[in-house]
Amino acid sequence: MIKILDGKKLAKKVLDELKKDIQKLPNKPRLLVLMIGENRASRVFVRKKQEACRILGIIFRLKKISSKFSTARVCRVMAEEIKNFAPDGIVIQLPLPSGINTTKVLACIPRRLDVEGFAGGKIISPVARGIAALLREYGLSVKNKNIAVVGAGRLVGKPVSKLLRDLGGKVKVFDRETKDLAGKIRKADIVISGAGKPNLIQGAMLKPGAVVIDAGASMAAGKIQGDVDFTTVSSRASYLAPVPGGVGPLTVAMLLVNLVELAQGKALNYR
Template identity: 30%
Template sequence: MSARELAGRALARAIREETAAQASALAAAGRPARLVIVTATDDDASGWYVRSLAKAASGVGVECEVVDLGPAADAATIRRELTGRSADPQVSGVMLQTPLPPGASAAELAEAIAVEKDVDGANPWSLGRLAAGRPAFAPATAEAVVRLLAHYEVPLAGRPAVVVGRSTVVGKPLAQLLLDRDATVTVCHSRTADLVAVTRSGELVVAAVGRTHLIGPEYVSPGAVVVDVGTNPTPDGGLAGDVDPAVAAHADALSPVPGGVGPVTTALLLAHTVTAAI
């Protein structure tokens, strides 16, 4: 048996097409969607991601401005920029790119992003509203997982799901999104006893820990659906997931890295920006 591939490019293309149509209508009405990305790092991987996001924004008609404060920026400077951009009526969405300089906390600084412009769901208030069932943008990667599953008509109601990773970027909000779809969710982390036994209990397993090929075949029950959120750099300049490719030999379905969750995440960030502009 070989797992069917949960590729995200077709779904991402459909999201981009809808986003482009909405962005065009907004521009024609004199209210163009505009995304501001605030960055304060010289990290190469971060720089590559920001450039790719700006290029994707241009492709769907979303204006994108990158504000590079430099790796020496202090927390007060970053907060001031986020606050000012959030207050600007010409700005639809605001993102804070990580990593940040030493002494700057992403969780604390994200509080400066207005909830209605927090297109990547980074503000703790956004996460709280998400948990309470109130309107808010979910972190795009977490939402990308559930959108990918829906695209491939993977049923969630009543199914045991295991999320490996408890970050506020993916693990925790994803657990909430799965609960909202009536899955029975277990969240694992570094202190989880007998991780193999826990993950094997899931009919759906989502790996979001940032450790290359952590989830091997022994972690997954035959016939399970596996979503790989990992994007770990490899020595040759590529990307590797959190899931060992050998899992494909007995899983029912597996998302690839790259080409799975990633394209959907980028498309959703731009869709959120357009939604915020409407």
């Protein structure tokens, strides 16, 4: 029988510990979120961050920016917000509108405020950190395991594949357009999907007993939906982190762990 990897439960444990760390700080941490344009999924994710900040006593500011702004103007607004709000960390809520250069906007984030690890260094991507923590919580080692990561984006695929390689996994990265995706992932011990395509991962594509992590996120029928077909995968996999309740809550929790670490000044090379 399949076992569900409960990210919500682990996230609560992480946040309970984090609350103790926050109480030791001389000042409450401050998180700035920039949301450019309107995106239904982004609104959901921003609300989840805001609620977690409220529970922990973190000072949260959301700055909404018009999708008509140029890339340069977005960076100027960011600089003004940094000066006026003095955050400990900044989130650029992705995806950005097509007319704005995502790479250039992310490059405008000062390294000392980069809670999502886009600049590299000691700060690890919250998604990658959350997935690693979830696997560790359930005693699932990645060392020498064949791991298929579906989706090569900057939020999931790139940071997750890097971290799992660093932890000793044998990682191969594919995307939603890969020919014969089923054939490519069928030998994988662990499958992690962050492609943003509902029902992309079907049970018949998997090795029996595989561990499946659904890190996909797209809007369908008015709600966030992952990449994994729960019914068919449940009859084939041994463990499954579903959407909702799997990676999502841990991503928020680990983002705030990163924020507090920056506020503590632990990542000294960011100061």
